[in-house]
Amino acid sequence: MGWVPQSKQDKQNSSETQNTRQNTSTAQTITDNSFQDLSHAAASVAEALSHLLGTLNQTVEEQRTVLIQRHVTVTRINGLESEMRSGRLNRSGYEPTKSD
Numbered sequence: 001m002g003w004v005p006q007s008k009q010d011k012q013n014s015s016e017t018q019n020t021r022q023n024t025s026t027a028q029t030i031t032d033n034s035f036q037d038l039s040h041a042a043a044s045v046a047e048a049l050s051h052l053l054g055t056l057n058q059t060v061e062e063q064r065t066v067l068i069q070r071h072v073t074v075t076r077i078n079g080l081e082s083e084m085r086s087g088r089l090n091r092s093g094y095e096p097t098k099s100d
Contacts, residue, residue, distance in 0.1 A: 083089035 080089065
């Protein structure tokens, strides 16, 4: 047989104890739900950041490729201009013929 309150004070204490247990249980549920919400939010943020980082890496790699292509093109143009200035190459891209 369980404990049976004997007096009005015992009944009030029992009621307060029950309320405290219920409030504690409710608080624990809220805490657990908040933690789950935060965990889901953190996972979503991590996924978004991962996607963003992937996009940024792709963009950086694309820009790197463009810069390398431009560098190669500029180097070729500079080389051709140098060849033309030195007389080793004419505007049509052929070596000039020597006429004696």
